[in-house]
Amino acid sequence: MRHMNCARKLAFFVVIVIALGASCLAGGNPPAQNERAKIAAEVQRLRKVAAEHKLEGDWKDLEPLVTKLLGRAELGLKEGRDYAALEDVLKVWVSVEAYANSRMSGDAATMAAFEAAWKKADVELIATNKAAGERTWAEKPLVQRSLAESAQGQVTTMVEASRAYATVTDASYGYYYISAAKANADAATFVYGLRLPSTGQRVALRSWLPEIRALQKKVTAEFVPPKSIERHSDFIRVNSAIKLAGDLDAAKLYGGALYQYLTAVQLFAAMNEGALDGAKQAEVRKSLQDWNVELGGSKRDDSLAQMFEQRAELWINRTDGAEVGPEQWKAAESVVEAVLPAYEQALSAVPPAEIESKKLVTVTLVRWPYT
Numbered sequence: 001m002r003h004m005n006c007a008r009k010l011a012f013f014v015v016i017v018i019a020l021g022a023s024c025l026a027g028g029n030p031p032a033q034n035e036r037a038k039i040a041a042e043v044q045r046l047r048k049v050a051a052e053h054k055l056e057g058d059w060k061d062l063e064p065l066v067t068k069l070l071g072r073a074e075l076g077l078k079e080g081r082d083y084a085a086l087e088d089v090l091k092v093w094v095s096v097e098a099y100a101n102s103r104m105s106g107d108a109a110t111m112a113a114f115e116a117a118w119k120k121a122d123v124e125l126i127a128t129n130k131a132a133g134e135r136t137w138a139e140k141p142l143v144q145r146s147l148a149e150s151a152q153g154q155v156t157t158m159v160e161a162s163r164a165y166a167t168v169t170d171a172s173y174g175y176y177y178i179s180a181a182k183a184n185a186d187a188a189t190f191v192y193g194l195r196l197p198s199t200g201q202r203v204a205l206r207s208w209l210p211e212i213r214a215l216q217k218k219v220t221a222e223f224v225p226p227k228s229i230e231r232h233s234d235f236i237r238v239n240s241a242i243k244l245a246g247d248l249d250a251a252k253l254y255g256g257a258l259y260q261y262l263t264a265v266q267l268f269a270a271m272n273e274g275a276l277d278g279a280k281q282a283e284v285r286k287s288l289q290d291w292n293v294e295l296g297g298s299k300r301d302d303s304l305a306q307m308f309e310q311r312a313e314l315w316i317n318r319t320d321g322a323e324v325g326p327e328q329w330k331a332a333e334s335v336v337e338a339v340l341p342a343y344e345q346a347l348s349a350v351p352p353a354e355i356e357s358k359k360l361v362t363v364t365l366v367r368w369p370y371t
Helices: 006-017 033-052 059-079 082-100 111-132 142-152 155-168 171-193 209-222 232-250 254-272 278-296 303-316 326-348
Strands: none
Touching: 033 059, 033 082, 059 082, 059 303, 082 142, 082 171, 082 303, 111 155, 111 171, 142 171, 142 232, 142 254, 142 303, 155 171, 209 232, 209 254, 232 254, 254 303, 254 326, 278 303, 278 326, 303 326
């Protein structure tokens, strides 16, 4: 397969980005060991798949981040930050599977073969999506629903994009998005099948369109030179998360929409954070500890907020000796200063009686689905 163009290289990294008590989960109730073992098994499976494609084609561009995320997932499982570990596994899952299963050669790489593969995948994934729509979430924590819906909600878009991409480039690019669609569907099924503990009162989900629109307005206002030029790739990631949040919200996948909205909040806030000195780092660390206690003792299902708190903890509390750079500190600060307050504000806001159905106006940074 030929080397990817710039847009496709960016797609790998955006898919990864988007589209994520140290010893216990969800307020002190550790998951069954076999559930943690299932997540750990996926880490090893993905390591094996990645190893099989080591140094092939453009893998050298993807490998460092895949290695980093899988290592962080293992660390998260070891330290009991299971929600954040699961999120990292899913980020790697889609990227690795899409890359590995899009490598076609010979007759399989022809447009005729691709059209046949596309038609087959379209039928299969429509059936998968229909089955996914019948899933029940009453006994599962919000974070589980959010991660599964976020993955499942991208399936149809990826299938549609695969044909369009193949038409304007070649079949190999189309296979990538077919593979990404299947990987998202498989990842969602895996997450749904986990038996994670459900604690606390269920959160009332609704459309988050007012919050998504307000964030888009802020992002658009800041998209001016020189910042729009200097932070172009950051704006792409933020707008990708906002677009995905809007798509999930429109599909009434409100758990997934809230997750992607908060991810966009984190990415946007991190763009504006300055370097943290020692005193500020200590303040962030203390704030995360306070949030850990508060969320762990909540009578509400705050598992999604816990995932973001755990994510920040893994960024800055590296017991594996990995270096913590300024970007990790800025990202952790954005969770404390922006994400968790936005989460509380969204849940405490009075739901609007009626939300306009018109679509979001998105900046033309999103050239292909969530890239």
